Amino acid sequence: MTNFGYTLMTEQSGPRELVRYAAAAEEVGFDFEVMSDHYSPWLTEQGHAPYAWSTLGAVAQATSRVGLMSFVTCPTMRYHPAVVAQKAATMQLLAEGRFTLGLGSGENLNEHVVGHRWPALRERQDMLREAVEIMQRLFSGDLVDHHGEHFQVDSARLWDLPEEPVEIGLAISGERSIANLAPLADHLIGVAPDADLIRRWNATHGAPQVGGSARAVGQIPICWDPDEDAAVERAHEQFRWFAGGWAVNADLPTPAGFAGATSFIRPEDVAANIPCGPDLDHIVAKASAFWEAGYTDVALVQIGDESQDRFLAEAAGPLLEKLREAAA
Template identity: 40%
Template sequence: MTQIGYTLSSEEHGPNELIEHAVRAEAVGFEFASISDHYHPWVSQQGHSPFVWSTLGGVAHATENLPVGVGVTCPIMRIHPAIVAKAAATAATMFDGTFFLGVGTGERLNEHVTGEHWPEHAVRLEMLEEAIEIMQKLWRGGQQSYYGDHFTVENARLYTLPEEPPDIVVSAYGTRAAKAAAELGDGFWSVGSQDEVQIFDDEGGEGPRYSQMTVCYAEDEDAAIDTAYEWWPNTALTGELNSQLPTPTHFEQACEMVSREDIAEGSIVTDPNPETHIQNLQQFFDTGYDHVYVHQVGPDQESFFDFYESEVLPAFE
C-alpha cells in the first residue's frame, strides 16, 4: 500500500508555522508527515531550526489523526539514546500510536555542537546499533542498565510509555547501512536509491520504505528554479559533503559552486505540470518505496497545498 506524505521542513519554518502546515497537510489529504531534526539549517537563508520534540507536541494536539515521524534523528552524539528513548516514548503517547521514529548516523553539521569527536561512518553505525538496542530496552519498561562499547545507561526507567513502542525506521546510505537497517529496523529510510532498498529487501527487511521527493512548485517554472536556488542550493552538493561540513557557513561556501543551471537540471521537481509530479511520485513507488513524502522548498506552502489537493493527490486515490 503506497502513501504520500508531506515534509515539515524544520530548516525553513518556525515551530508555529510547522504546526499550521501539519494541520493543512492533513486537511489536504496527505497521509503522513515527516519532520526534520536539525540543530542548524543547511544554509542561513533557510533561517530556522526549532527543537523537534517541542514542535511534535504541538503537532500532536493540533492534528486529528496524522501519522508523524522524525526523519531522521541521530541518537548517538548530540542527545544520548536514553534521552531520545524518553522523548520518543512521550511523543508516541501523545500521538496515540501514529508516531514513528526515523534514526540515522547523522551529519557533522548537527552533531558536533557538544564538542565531541566526529567519528567515521563505520563507528557511527556501531553507535547507532547500540542506541537502537538501548531505546528498545527502555521501551520494554522496568529499570534498565546497559554497558556497551559506546554508551552506558544506569538504573533508567521510563514511566511514561505508549501502549506499543514506536516503529524505528533506519536511514541507510550504502550497503552496510542497508543491511543494518534490515536487521535492526521496523522500516527503511533513504533518498530514493534503488540499490539500498534492494539490499534491504534481499536481507529480509520488513516494514515501510520511506523516501523524500523535493519539489518547488510555482505557476512559473523559472520562478520555481529561482526559489529553489535561493532556499535549497545544498541539494546540488554531492559526495560526503552533507555529512562532513560543520556549519551553515561552510555549506554556503560549498554552495557558491552551485549554479542556477545545476538546480534546473537537478533532482528538484520545478515543472508546474501536475503530470510531472505524478510521474515522479510513481517512479519512487516503482523503485520500491511505498511511503514518499513531498518537500516543498521555499516560503510559499499554500500554493503547493492547493496544487497537490486539486491536481496531484487525486491521481493516487
C-alpha cells in the same frame, strides 16, 4: 498502495508555522507527515531551526489522522539514546499510536554543536546500532543498565510507555549499514529511489520485509509555483545544498561550509534535479521513481516557507490525486 507524505521542514519555517502547515496538510489529504530534526539550516537563506520535538508534540495535538515521523533524529551525539527513547515514548502517547521514530547516523552540521569530534561513518553506524539496542530495551519497560563501547546507561526506566509500541525506521545507505542495522529496524528510510537497496534489505537475515510488515520511506524535494522562473530561483537560493549528495552533506559542519561548497551550483543545475514550476505531471514523473523502485511511502518537500500556504491551498490536492492515480 503508495502513501504520500508532507515534510515539515524545520530549516525553512518557524514552529508556529509548522504546526499550522501540519493541520492544513492533514486537511488536504496527505497520509503522513515527517519532520526534520536539525540544530541549524543548511543555508542561511533558509533561516530557521526550531526544536523538532517540541514542535512534534504540538503537531500531535493539531492533527488527528496522519502518521507522524521524525525524519531523522540522530540518537548518538547531540542526544543520548536514553533521552531519545523517552522523547519517542512520550510522542507516541501524545499521537495516540501514530508516531514512528526515524533514526540516522547524523550530520556534522547538527551534531558538532555539543563540542565532540565528528566520527567516521563506520563508527557512527556502530554508535547507531548500540543506541537502537538501548532504546529497544527501554521500550520494554524494564530497568536498564548498560556499559557499552559508546554509551553508558545507569538504572534507567521509561515510566510512561504507550500501549502501541514505538516502531523504528532506520536511514540506510550501503551494504554495511544494511547488514548491521536492518535486523534492528521496523522500517527502511532511503535517500534515493534505489531498487537494489530494497532488494538487499529484504535479503538480509532478520530484516522485516518491505512489502510485508516494513515500509520503505523516501523523500523528494519539489518547488511548485505558478511562475517557473520564481520556482527555480527559490529552489536555487534555498536548496542548492541538495546537489552535494548525502556522502558530502553529512560531513560539512556549518551553513558557511554549505554556501562555499555550493557556490558554483547554477539555477539550471538545481532545476535538472528538482521539479520546479506549475507542471504537476512533471512532479509525478519525478516521484514515480520511488514507487517503481519499491518504496511504499514518499514524502514531498515543498521548498520555501513563503510558498507553503499557496501550495497547500491550490496545488497539494490536485497533486495528490495525480500521484495516487499514477502509483495505482
